[in-house]
Amino acid sequence: MSSGRYSDSLQGKRVVITGGASGIGLATANRFVSEGATVIIIDNNENSLQKTLKEYPGIAHGVIADVSDAQEVKQAFEKIDRLVDGVDILIANAGISVRANFIDITPEQWRKVLGINLDGIFYTSQEAAKRMLAQGEGVILMTASTNGVVGHPYYADYNASKAGVNLLARTMALELAPTIRVNTVCPGYVLTPMQMAEYTPEMLKQVDETIPLKRHALPEEVANLYVFLASKEAAYITGQHIPIDGGELA
DSSP: OOSSOSOGGGTTOEEEEETTTSHHHHHHHHHHHHTTOEEEEEESOHHHHHHHHHHOTTSOEEEEOOTTOHHHHHHHHHHHHHHHSSOSEEEEOOOOOOOOOGGGOOHHHHHHHHIIIIIHHHHHHHHHHHHHHHHTOEEEEEEOOGGGTSOOTTOHHHHHHHHHHHHHHHHHHHHHTTTEEEEEEEEOSBOOHHHHHHSOHHHHHHHHHHSTTSSOBOHHHHHHHHHHHHSGGGTTOOSOEEEESTTSOO
C-alpha cells in the first residue's frame, strides 16, 4: 500500500465507498485516506463497520445501509450530506456472490444477488449523481468483474449482475458527461475474505495456475487502480470497463 499521495487532485475530496468495511472496499478506503481524502464508508454489517472504524481511525465516518433498499440508500446519502455536505467520488463496490449451479439457483438467491450487486449500484450511483450534477463535477466508479465480460460456471446470478453493472456504467457515462466521469473496474481473482470463504486452499492453487501471473490480485492492487481512475490523471477516461486480472482475459 502506498505511504504517500499519488495525486494532489484527491486531497480533501469527499469519497463514499460502499462495502467499505472489508476486502476491496476497505483497501480502497485506506488508499484514499493516504491520498488525504475524506472517506465515508457504507456497510450493512454494523459490527464489521464499527470494528473497521475503530481499527482504521483515518476513515472519517461510517454509515449503516442496505444498498439493495432504495429508501435506506436515500437516508444514507442524506446523512452524508449532514456529515460532509456532499460527495465528490463514489466507489460503488458492495457485492456478494454465491457459488451454485445455474439449475439450483432459487428465486430468493437470484433476487438477493441482483439486489445488492446491481440494484445497489443503481441506487447509490443515482443519489451520488444528483449531488455531483448540482455541484458541477464528480466521479463514479463501480466494482464489476471479469465475470461480467466472459462466462464463468457456477455464478450465473453474479455474472449477470456484473454484466449489468458494466452496461449501466457505459449508459451513465453518456448521459452524465461532461460533468461526471463513470467507469467500472473489473477485477479477476482477488484474495478477499469473500473469495477465501468460497474456495479451499487447493481450489485457490488450481485457479492460480490458470492465471498468467500465477497468483490472485491483492485488494490493495485494485485500490491503486481506483485511485488513478478517480484522479485528474484519468480526466479523459470515461465509459470504460477496465480489467485488472493478471492477464486472465488475454
